[in-house]
Amino acid sequence: MNEMSVFEHSEFDGHEHVAFYQDKKSGLKAIIAVHNSNLGNALGGCRMWPYASDEEALRDVLRLSKGMTYKAAMAGLKQGGGKAVIIGNPRTEKTPEKMFAMGKFIDSLSGIYISAEDSGLTVDDLKLMGRQTAHVAGIHAKYHINSEPADGNPAPSTAYGVYVGLKTTVEHAMNSELKGVKVAIQGLGHVGIRLAKHLYKQGAKLYVSDIHPENIEKAVSEFSATAVSPEDIYDLDVDVFAPCAMGAILDAKNIAKLKVKVIAGAANNQLAKEEFGQLLADKGILYAPDYVLNAGGIIDIYHQSISSSDKGLRDHIEKISNTLLEIYHRAQSQGVATNIIANQIAEERFG
Amino acid sequence: MNEMSVFEHSEFDGHEHVAFYQDKKSGLKAIIAVHNSNLGNALGGCRMWPYASDEEALRDVLRLSKGMTYKAAMAGLKQGGGKAVIIGNPRTEKTPEKMFAMGKFIDSLSGIYISAEDSGLTVDDLKLMGRQTAHVAGIHAKYHINSEPADGNPAPSTAYGVYVGLKTTVEHAMNSELKGVKVAIQGLGHVGIRLAKHLYKQGAKLYVSDIHPENIEKAVSEFSATAVSPEDIYDLDVDVFAPCAMGAILDAKNIAKLKVKVIAGAANNQLAKEEFGQLLADKGILYAPDYVLNAGGIIDIYHQSISSSDKGLRDHIEKISNTLLEIYHRAQSQGVATNIIANQIAEERFG
Numbered sequence: 001m002n003e004m005s006v007f008e009h010s011e012f013d014g015h016e017h018v019a020f021y022q023d024k025k026s027g028l029k030a031i032i033a034v035h036n037s038n039l040g041n042a043l044g045g046c047r048m049w050p051y052a053s054d055e056e057a058l059r060d061v062l063r064l065s066k067g068m069t070y071k072a073a074m075a076g077l078k079q080g081g082g083k084a085v086i087i088g089n090p091r092t093e094k095t096p097e098k099m100f101a102m103g104k105f106i107d108s109l110s111g112i113y114i115s116a117e118d119s120g121l122t123v124d125d126l127k128l129m130g131r132q133t134a135h136v137a138g139i140h141a142k143y144h145i146n147s148e149p150a151d152g153n154p155a156p157s158t159a160y161g162v163y164v165g166l167k168t169t170v171e172h173a174m175n176s177e178l179k180g181v182k183v184a185i186q187g188l189g190h191v192g193i194r195l196a197k198h199l200y201k202q203g204a205k206l207y208v209s210d211i212h213p214e215n216i217e218k219a220v221s222e223f224s225a226t227a228v229s230p231e232d233i234y235d236l237d238v239d240v241f242a243p244c245a246m247g248a249i250l251d252a253k254n255i256a257k258l259k260v261k262v263i264a265g266a267a268n269n270q271l272a273k274e275e276f277g278q279l280l281a282d283k284g285i286l287y288a289p290d291y292v293l294n295a296g297g298i299i300d301i302y303h304q305s306i307s308s309s310d311k312g313l314r315d316h317i318e319k320i321s322n323t324l325l326e327i328y329h330r331a332q333s334q335g336v337a338t339n340i341i342a343n344q345i346a347e348e349r350f351g
Numbered sequence: 352m353n354e355m356s357v358f359e360h361s362e363f364d365g366h367e368h369v370a371f372y373q374d375k376k377s378g379l380k381a382i383i384a385v386h387n388s389n390l391g392n393a394l395g396g397c398r399m400w401p402y403a404s405d406e407e408a409l410r411d412v413l414r415l416s417k418g419m420t421y422k423a424a425m426a427g428l429k430q431g432g433g434k435a436v437i438i439g440n441p442r443t444e445k446t447p448e449k450m451f452a453m454g455k456f457i458d459s460l461s462g463i464y465i466s467a468e469d470s471g472l473t474v475d476d477l478k479l480m481g482r483q484t485a486h487v488a489g490i491h492a493k494y495h496i497n498s499e500p501a502d503g504n505p506a507p508s509t510a511y512g513v514y515v516g517l518k519t520t521v522e523h524a525m526n527s528e529l530k531g532v533k534v535a536i537q538g539l540g541h542v543g544i545r546l547a548k549h550l551y552k553q554g555a556k557l558y559v560s561d562i563h564p565e566n567i568e569k570a571v572s573e574f575s576a577t578a579v580s581p582e583d584i585y586d587l588d589v590d591v592f593a594p595c596a597m598g599a600i601l602d603a604k605n606i607a608k609l610k611v612k613v614i615a616g617a618a619n620n621q622l623a624k625e626e627f628g629q630l631l632a633d634k635g636i637l638y639a640p641d642y643v644l645n646a647g648g649i650i651d652i653y654h655q656s657i658s659s660s661d662k663g664l665r666d667h668i669e670k671i672s673n674t675l676l677e678i679y680h681r682a683q684s685q686g687v688a689t690n691i692i693a694n695q696i697a698e699e700r701f702g
């Protein structure tokens with residue numbers, strides 16, 4: 001058996017605190033990683049996933065918690081980055097006892113990590129954790145974006161941020177309003193469908209793909225979208241590509257196909273490799289760094305924890321535009337890809 | 352590079368919580384392990400050591416924290432077992448900044464781990480940590496054993512516990528008082544020299560070895576001890592062997608040499624392997640399990656954290672005798688070695 005320390009893990013990379021927890025009674029096995037807390041306590045989702053090995057769980061939590069530091073810094077939050085993973089199948093192995101134990105684990109870290117919802121967990125699961133600790137966030141939605149019900153789902157805020165940022169990116173790259181601009185949206189989930197609505201209202205022309213036909217039908221009937229097969233979404237002769245589904249879709253093959261001027265979408269980790277940001281720049285495509293653009297959700301969760309208002313939340317989300325403009329100006333003047341500049345600015349803020 | 356998770360570590364064995372911490376500014380790298388907290392928050396020493404690898408540090412902290420659970424349970428404390436290690440050379444790499452950062456790490460665990468002094472750290476180092484957290488113990492000595500000054504050094508309590516337990520073991524094995532009994536003491540450090548004094552006052556005849564001549568001289572002149580070379584300490588024709596220096600000295604070779612009826616000393620982890628406990632039983636040697644016998648120090652630290660008295664501390668330490676008698680009776684009736692019975696009783700208490 002290979003045995004070694006976490007400190008030497010290739011993804012450890014500057015982490016402050018990584019904690020392993022086992023609760024024998026409930027069978028919970030979980031890891032919490034706090035990447036950086038220079039700006040404040042670490043906020044990040046807790047996911048439950050049937051990891052093939054504990055090593056895979058560790059790799060995932062380290063990678064994700066680091067990403068949260070950058071995201072929080074770029075969202076202008078006084079928060080650090082962290083993440084939690086529960087090892088197990090959320091469909092067959094999730095029990096209230098495990099959620100209680102997870103709450104106890106979070107509580108033992110005295111607030112240095114604040115948990116939110118992520119893959120495999122629901123707001124109800126977070127509420128079970130919340131019986132053991134005050135350090136869960138995103139379970140008391142208070143403020144409304146576009147008159148949507150405040151039910152704890154941050155998708156309205158995420159979609160609004162992506163919309164605002166996409167609009168700014170189009171203005172910067174094309175010197176154009178959204179009216180008549182052609183946008184291809186990949187994925188019409190909670191965020192993608194709301195983004196479609198925002199863009200439709202501004203007169204954009206939509207092309208949409210999704211693996212669920214009912215989502216396509218909704219966009220076609222309500223937002224006059226054109227349905228596109230998932231294979232064809234990269235080839236379209238459109239202005240904007242908005243990836244709102246899987247990550248790592250910006251690989252060499254897909255980038256070669258793209259004819260767009262702008263990439264601006266909600267999906268996490270869109271670039272298969274960081275160096276593909278330069279490839280996009282070389283093709284004259286303006287790439288809106290995903291973690292800057294999709295920060296509406298984390299901003300929403302932050303505003304749930306402070307005394308704010310609908311307007312306070314909305315104003316904060318709209319600052320995503322200012323951040324993107326700062327990135328685009330610096331990228332232009334230095335001749336460096338936007339994703340690299342975003343990382344640099346984040347590191348200046350939390351470093 | 353080998354990479355894997357802590358959960359699969361061969362020493363993980365039932366641990367609840369293992370946390371890795373890195374503070375870039377001070378250069379601190381440390382691990383805290385909480386083995387079991389069923390009886391209460393985990394108390395255990397923090398040591399600083401130039402581990403050859405992070406893996407070695409992890410192995411050490413996991414092994415030691417588990418031992419603390421057993422020790423606290425057998426000492427009748429409402430406390431669990433934990434341990435902390437700082438990776439680094441205490442002579443050349445110890446700084447106040449690292450101690451502050453360690454205090455912050457301890458504090459982030461919200462009291463589930465309470466730190467005390469261990470190898471490489473002093474009470475002053477603990478006091479530096481104590482500026483960042485309330486969860487350090489053993490820095491406010493309050494109660495006196497045998498009129499010694501309460502300076503935070505738990506050696507008087509440890510030595511008193513070993514003395515009391517040795518006396519009980521001799522009574523049980525030899526049906527004898529200490530007067531005239533021959534005791535070989537290996538190691539005359541803080542604990543060994545105090546044990547020598549207790550035994551001398553009861554009329555025992557002492558044989559002592561130590562690597563420092565000045566310690567030998569003191570025992571010879573003050574307690575009429577006979578000096579023995581370190582190589583000869585196992586061969587003596589005496590009644591009791593009291594190991595008060597290194598661990599793992601009870602190996603097959605040394606056990607074959609021993610002619611004693613009782614082994615009762617302060618050293619940690621005296622048995623090179625658990626199965627050597629049976630080897631001792633087979634030779635008719637009554638072995639006082641080390642972690643039961645040397646619990647005076649942890650009992651002292653516990654009493655510093657509660658409202659107690661000189662008498663309260665003393666009475667608690669003297670209960671080591673009751674615990675040993677419980678072990679000896681059960682070992683006798685079940686025909687099982689005393690070290691195995693001690694583990695069983697501990698597991699019944701904290702399980």
